Amino acid sequence: MFEPLSIILYALAAIVFSLFFGLLFMGVDRKLYARMQSRIGPPILQPFYDVLKLLGKEIVRPRGASPLYSLAPIFHVATAAALAAYVPFGLKSPLSHYGDIIVIIYLIALAAFAVVLGGAASGSPFSSVGSQRELVLIVSIDAPMLVSLLTLAWLSPGFSVFSLEAISKHPPLFSENPLVRVLGLLLLVGVVMWYIGDIKVGITEVEEAETEIAGGPLAEYSGPNLAMFEMGRAIRLFVGASLIVNLFFPQDLSIFLSLQGPLLEFGNVCFHLLKTFLVVFLAVTFHRTMFGRLKISSVASLYWKYIIPLTLVSSVAAIVLRSMGVI
Amino acid sequence: MGLVSWIVRNLFSRPMTNRFPKTPPVPVPEGFRGKLQYDPEKCIGCQLCVRVCPTQTIKFLPEEKKIAFWVGRCVFCSQCVEVCPTGALQMSKNFLLASDDMHDERYMGGPARRRGMER
Amino acid sequence: MSEEYRELGVSIPIGPFHPALKEPIGFRIWVEGEKIVKADIRFGHNYRGIELIGARRNWIQILYLAERICGICSWSHQFPLAQAIESLMDVRPPDRANYIRVVVGELERIHSHMLWLGVLGHEIGFDTLLHLTWGVREKVMDALELISGNRVNYAMATIGGVRRDITEAKRDILLRKLDDLLKGVETLRDIVLTHKLVLLRTEGVGRYDRELALRLCLQGPMARMCGIRKDVRQDEGVAAYGDLGFRAIVARDVVGKDGCDAYSATAVRVAETIQSINLVRDALMEMPPGPISAFPKPIVALTRASKAEGEAIGRYEAPRGEVIHYVRAAKSDKPKRWKVRAPSLINVYSTKWVFPGHQIADAVVIAAQPDPCIACTERALIVDLDRGERRVVDHAYLTELSRRKSKEVMGDV
Numbered sequence: 021m022f023e024p025l026s027i028i029l030y031a032l033a034a035i036v037f038s039l040f041f042g043l044l045f046m047g048v049d050r051k052l053y054a055r056m057q058s059r060i061g062p063p064i065l066q067p068f069y070d071v072l073k074l075l076g077k078e079i080v081r082p083r084g085a086s087p088l089y090s091l092a093p094i095f096h097v098a099t100a101a102a103l104a105a106y107v108p109f110g111l112k113s114p115l116s117h118y119g120d121i122i123v124i125i126y127l128i129a130l131a132a133f134a135v136v137l138g139g140a141a142s143g144s145p146f147s148s149v150g151s152q153r154e155l156v157l158i159v160s161i162d163a164p165m166l167v168s169l170l171t172l173a174w175l176s177p178g179f180s181v182f183s184l185e186a187i188s189k190h191p192p193l194f195s196e197n198p199l200v201r202v203l204g205l206l207l208l209v210g211v212v213m214w215y216i217g218d219i220k221v222g223i224t225e226v227e228e229a230e231t232e233i234a235g236g237p238l239a240e241y242s243g244p245n246l247a248m249f250e251m252g253r254a255i256r257l258f259v260g261a262s263l264i265v266n267l268f269f270p271q272d273l274s275i276f277l278s279l280q281g282p283l284l285e286f287g288n289v290c291f292h293l294l295k296t297f298l299v300v301f302l303a304v305t306f307h308r309t310m311f312g313r314l315k316i317s318s319v320a321s322l323y324w325k326y327i328i329p330l331t332l333v334s335s336v337a338a339i340v341l342r343s344m345g346v347i
Numbered sequence: 348m349g350l351v352s353w354i355v356r357n358l359f360s361r362p363m364t365n366r367f368p369k370t371p372p373v374p375v376p377e378g379f380r381g382k383l384q385y386d387p388e389k390c391i392g393c394q395l396c397v398r399v400c401p402t403q404t405i406k407f408l409p410e411e412k413k414i415a416f417w418v419g420r421c422v423f424c425s426q427c428v429e430v431c432p433t434g435a436l437q438m439s440k441n442f443l444l445a446s447d448d449m450h451d452e453r454y455m456g457g458p459a460r461r462r463g464m465e466r
Numbered sequence: 467m468s469e470e471y472r473e474l475g476v477s478i479p480i481g482p483f484h485p486a487l488k489e490p491i492g493f494r495i496w497v498e499g500e501k502i503v504k505a506d507i508r509f510g511h512n513y514r515g516i517e518l519i520g521a522r523r524n525w526i527q528i529l530y531l532a533e534r535i536c537g538i539c540s541w542s543h544q545f546p547l548a549q550a551i552e553s554l555m556d557v558r559p560p561d562r563a564n565y566i567r568v569v570v571g572e573l574e575r576i577h578s579h580m581l582w583l584g585v586l587g588h589e590i591g592f593d594t595l596l597h598l599t600w601g602v603r604e605k606v607m608d609a610l611e612l613i614s615g616n617r618v619n620y621a622m623a624t625i626g627g628v629r630r631d632i633t634e635a636k637r638d639i640l641l642r643k644l645d646d647l648l649k650g651v652e653t654l655r656d657i658v659l660t661h662k663l664v665l666l667r668t669e670g671v672g673r674y675d676r677e678l679a680l681r682l683c684l685q686g687p688m689a690r691m692c693g694i695r696k697d698v699r700q701d702e703g704v705a706a707y708g709d710l711g712f713r714a715i716v717a718r719d720v721v722g723k724d725g726c727d728a729y730s731a732t733a734v735r736v737a738e739t740i741q742s743i744n745l746v747r748d749a750l751m752e753m754p755p756g757p758i759s760a761f762p763k764p765i766v767a768l769t770r771a772s773k774a775e776g777e778a779i780g781r782y783e784a785p786r787g788e789v790i791h792y793v794r795a796a797k798s799d800k801p802k803r804w805k806v807r808a809p810s811l812i813n814v815y816s817t818k819w820v821f822p823g824h825q826i827a828d829a830v831v832i833a834a835q836p837d838p839c840i841a842c843t844e845r846a847l848i849v850d851l852d853r854g855e856r857r858v859v860d861h862a863y864l865t866e867l868s869r870r871k872s873k874e875v876m877g878d879v
Contacts, residue, residue, distance in 0.1 A: 056354040057597035058363040145478045149826060152499070222591075223663070231486035231589050231830050233478070309354050311663045312592025315827040316500060318666055350657045354594065363601050376608075378630065380615040395765055401523065401530035424530045424621040429629065430765050438615075 031105040034113065035255070038104035038262075042254030043067040045261075045297060049305045056309045067254065074247035082240045084143030092138030093241070093248035099131040100252035100259070107259050108184065108266055109292055111285060120183045121169050124263070128165070128218065131256060132158050135227075135249070139237025150236020153316045154227040160323035161217030161224075164331045168210035171335040172267055174342065175200060188270035199341060203334050208268050210331035212303055213323070215260045219253065222308035226316045261299040262292070269295055375440050380423040382441045385456045387413050389435035396427035396436060408457070415457025419449055478826065482511040486589055486830040491814070491838065495821060495829055502829060505821030507814060517804050524799040525551055525625065525771040526764050532791070533619050535806060536839050538581060540619050541574045542784030543806065546791040548623040549704065549780030554795050555625070555771055557760050563627035564706040565753040570613065570622050571705070571782070572742040572749070576647070577606040578785035579735045579742075582837045583658065586732065589830040590667040595658065602650035609643050612636060625767035627759030637750050648743050655736045659721070668728035672820050672832040675726055682816040685787025685809035687738065688836050690716045691731040693724030698783035710748050715741055728835045772799040786810055786837050810839040 047064040054061025063069075081089060106113055106124050132154065139151035176190045192204025217224045228236045238249055273287040314322070365373055375381070392412030397405045404420040405427060428436045444453060480486060480493040492508035516535055520528045532547040533540040545567060552559065559567075580603040587595025607617045613632060614620035622628050632640070658664055674684070679692035689696045697714035699707040717723065717730035720737040724730060761767040777794040787809025794803040813836030820832055 052358065055362060056358050057594050058357045058360075058601050059597060060362045060364045060366070145476060148476075149478065149497070149500075225591055226827070229591065229827070231591065232827050234485050309594050310350065312587065312590040312595070312667065313827075314663065314666060315825055317825065350594075350661070353598065353653070353657075363604070376612045376615070377636075378615040379611070380621075398524070399526045399764055399768065401527040422530060422534070422619065423616065424619075425615070426526065426530070426621075426764060430763055 034109065035101045035104045037109060038255045038258045039101075039251055041293060041296075042256075042258035043071065043251075045257060045300050046254055048297070049300060052301065052305045053309055056305075067250070071247045071250050071254075074242075074250065075244050077243035079243050079245060082143055085240070086141045086143070088137050088141035089143075089240075090245065092134050092141060093245040093252075095137065096131055096134035096252040097248040097255075099127050099134060100255040103127040103131065103259050104255050106184075107262050108188075109262055109289065109296075111289060113184075121173060121187075124184070125162075125166060125169060128256075128260075129158065129162055131252060132218065134252075135237050138241065138249070139239075142237070142240035144240050146233040146235065146239040147237050149233050150227050150229075150239065153229075153233075154237060156316055156320055157217055157220070157224065157227055160320050160328075161214045164210040164323065164327045165214035165218075167328070167331040167335050168207045168214070169267075171203070171331070171338050172207055174335075174338055175203065184266060188266055191268055191270050193268050194271075203338055203341075204268065206330055206334040208264075210327060210334075211264055211267065212299075213327045215264060215299075215303055216307065217319075217323070218260055219257050219304065221304050222311045223314045223322075224319055225308070225313045226319055229313060232313075257300065257304070258296065261296045261303070264299050264303075265292060265295045372443075375442070379438070379440050379442075380425045381439045382418055382444060382453070383416060383421060383423075383427070383456060384437045384439045385414070385416070386435045386437075387457070389433045390414065391433055391435075393432060395430040395432070399426045399430050401426065406457075413457060415455075418444065418454040418456065480829060480833065482508075486833065488585070489838070493817075493821075493829070493833055495826070497826060500825045500827070502821050502824050502826065505818050505829075507818055509814075517806065520804040521801060524768060525801070526768045528801065528804065529623065529625070530619075530621060532806070533621065536808070537618060538578045538839065539574065539784045539786065539789070541570050541622065542782055542789050543791070543808075544621075544623045545571060545705075546780035546782040546789050547793070547804075548625055549782065550778045550791045550793045551625050551771055551774075551780075553780065554774045554776060554778040554793060557626050557770075559627040559760055560757045561706070561754045562631075562756045563758045563760075564709075565749045566628045566630075566632055566758060567623070567705040568707060568710065568749040569632065569746050570610070570620055570628070572746045573606055573610050573613070574620075575742045575785045576651075576739050576746075577603055577610070578837075579739045580606065580651075582735060582785075582834075583654070583732070585837075586668075586728075586831070586834055589834045590663070592661075592663060595661075595664075598657075599654060602647065602654060605643055605647045605650065609640055609647075612639060612643075624759060624761075624764055625771060626761045627757070629759070631758050632750070632753070637753075641747065641750060644743055644747055648740065651736070651739050651743065655740065658736060659733060664732070665729065667827075667831060668732055669725070671728045671824065671828045672731075672817070672835045673725075673727045674816070674820060676724070678816075678819060679726065682819065683812055684816055685812050686783065686785070687731055687734045688787065688813050688816070690714060691724070691734045692726045693718055698781050698788050702781060704782055706749060710745060710752070712745065728831050731835050768799060771795070773797060777803075784809060786839055787813060808839065810836065814838045 044064070044067075046067040047062070050066065051061045051064050079090075103124065106127065136151045136154045136158070139147040139154065142148075172187050172192065175192050176187045192200045193208065195201055195204065216222065220227055228238065233239070238246060241249060273284065273291045367373075390413050392407070392414075394407050394414075396414065397407050401424060402420045402422050404418070405414050405416045407414055423438070425438050428438050446453065475496060475498065477494055477496045480495060482490040482492045490511035492511065494506045494508070495502045496504040516531060520531055523531060529544055529547060533544040535543045580599050584596040584599035584603070587593065587599065610620060611617045613636065614622050614630060622630060674682075674688075674692055676692050676694065679689055679694060684692065684694070686697075693716045695714050695716050697712075698704060699712050700714045715734060715737045717725055717734050720733040721730065761770070774795045775797050777792065779793075780791045782789050789809060790807040792803070792805040792807075793801045796802045817832050817836065821829065824832060
């Protein structure tokens with residue numbers, strides 16, 4: 021059935037859902053990060069307080085800023101919101117009929133690009149250095165993601181459309197063929213590395229780098245503009261982890277429990293949230309507790325020397341094996 | 348013990364932070380230098396403490412031959428306690444001295460009628 | 467800013483106020499992309515005129531003013547001043563006082579080096595290192611509080627000795643605390659010196675070489691990381707260091723080679739922390755009985771010091787390098803001149819030579835490498851308010867000023 025209004029309402033609900041759990045996971049992340057360092061840490065709801073407080077502040081525009089300065093945050097949060105409507109969260113995503121992986125790839129790159137624009141428009145030396153770094157980061161991290169996603173689509177038996185659902189039906193990590201499982205593991209590394217680079221924590225926190233360039237592209241942002249970047253980041257934190265779960269661990273509760281109707285759907289959402297949280301904990305919290313920030317040159321060489329060749333090799337292997345009929 | 352086991356152990360143990368003021372403060376050791384205590388009865392007005400005080404916290408009151416002080420300037424070096432020949436000055440263990448009023452009663456020491464002297 | 471600098475293009479200010487800095491100091495770096503092509507350092511944002519204040523206070527009072535020159539190395543300023551005044555009066559502190567001086571000084575070094583390690587972790591975005599290190603550091607602070615009654619400003623040194631004794635009971639508690647501390651520091655050493663990220667961020671960063679280090683007269687751990695075995699404790703045998711058989715550590719003793727970089731600086735500091743723990747333990751065990759001060763009461767010391775005449779210096783190896791206190795007395799209860807030279811002055815200026823060629827990300831590590839203590843360093847500032855410009859003090863200007871002043875003084879005589 022084609023019902024524009026209900027789709028719009030559903031999409032809005034999905035965005036609010038992603039925003040809420042994004043902010044909540046940020047709070048939990050900060051709390052666990054603190055506990056691993058033997059600190060008490062902020063309240064779990066601190067990101068909500070932060071965003072609400074920022075939204076209530078006045079807008080300050082630096083003198084040298086270009087008009088893009090005020091547009092970039094809107095651009096960023098809108099892209100992130102669109103992304104939230106495309107990625108399933110235990111239920112079918114609201115816009116699943118209107119786009120495929122290519123759209124998701126575009127939106128992910130656009131959201132990061134909005135940060136670059138905002139930083140370049142601020143007119144502060146810290147922001148421009150941060151924007152340059154962000155660009156290098158985009159170039160480094162998007163390549164493995166692109167290759168991995170396309171290979172995943174290629175690996176799924178019904179390779180016809182680049183749809184997320186088609187991949188979700190045949191998760192490579194749980195395939196019967198051991199070769200596919202190995203390839204799936206390599207691709208998981210590629211996608212997780214993209215995720216780490218996309219939300220910029222731990223080793224890839226180069227672009228904000230508080231002690232080096234004082235917040236990078238966001239150095240000049242404050243008030244509602246900063247709140248929009250924060251919300252966009254929260255959504256991307258959630259959606260990125262959600263995407264990994266959808267691609268590699270898409271199982272729902274029906275394999276454990278025999279539930280029916282709305283109860284099953286509710287259970288699926290909860291199960292999905294649990295899996296997403298585990299991804300966030302391992303890829304974000306644990307990782308940033310264990311490591312500090314790399315230099316931008318080391319980040320670029322890490323991705324171009326190890327991660328991209330890794331995903332390319334698995335991609336080529338997938339094509340060769342597929343054409344040989346082994347998988 | 349490596350970093351991983353350290354942080355995992357931290358995750359499941361209590362944080363190091365003492366939740367003061369919700370909990371009582373950490374006990375201070377013997378010989379702690381807290382707020383200055385003054386016993387005017389014992390004071391003989393020799394002014395030795397005035398001479399050694401690095402911050403000029405202590406003022407001499409010529410009429411009474413006693414001293415008055417304002418803890419707001421004190422650096423807790425306890426030099427005056429050391430030179431006092433009669434033990435009229437002592438260091439207490441009280442360090443809860445934060446206040447938003449610089450004329451707070453807790454900061455004043457010396458004969459009652461000269462309280463309020465802070466400069 | 468001169469024309470020459472303006473041509474260099476994009477400049478990034480690191481300071482006077484910047485998240486990487488704990489105290490106000492102005493680094494300015496000129497960059498091409500991520501590469502630093504030039505750097506400049508501006509002091510003077512934290513000038514407090516302590517030496518002038520000192521000239522208005524008597525000998526006992528300035529001991530506590532000296533202690534407050536710096537928040538970390540409070541002992542390292544109080545002790546050389548006490549030493550200088552002692553040599554002015556020609557007094558020798560009793561042996562037990564010398565041993566207690568070693569204990570306090572080494573505990574302070576432990577806490578300063580641990581603090582630096584945490585700051586390094588924070589600068590490279592590795593906050594876990596910061597919190598773990600500072601968690602271990604709390605044990606040292608407790609030990610210092612136990613000995614002196616205060617965590618930071620110990621007020622331990624006095625003219626002719628120390629002010630508080632370490633009793634048997636306190637010694638036993640202290641030895642137990644040291645065992646705990648040693649375990650924590652050794653774990654940290656194993657983590658820091660092998661952690662991949664720390665290696666990536668520190669190896670080859672802020673690289674001096676031996677010649678440059680000698681030419682710039684680097685001090686303290688900065689010299690020792692370049693393989694220059696230079697330490698006042700070893701060279702002068704101040705306090706009881708001579709009795710304890712102290713020998714300074716250089717980078718090659720710890721990591722096999724003198725890297726002259728931030729990694730070597732880390733290695734030297736971590737190794738010195740462990741060495742200090744052992745020194746404290748030795749000093750506590752070998753402490754001879756006896757009085758703790760040459761004078762029964764500080765007021766006696768003050769009276770004696772007021773009769774002294776002449777000039778003297780006191781030297782001590784602070785955690786950051788050699789501290790020199792110069793005093794001049796003229797039979798008065800106040801110093802005629804009191805001059806402090808802190809090691810950070812030399813070490814921070816030296817970074818100017820190593821900035822170029824590094825990336826922006828390295829700038830914070832280079833700035834943190836000497837463990838800059840700005841509060842110790844700030845001694846002079848020239849701001850021309852009439853013309854609203856800052857004046858760069860060069861050699862010719864200083865010579866001119868000195869000549870003028872000499873003539874003034876001569877006029878008096």
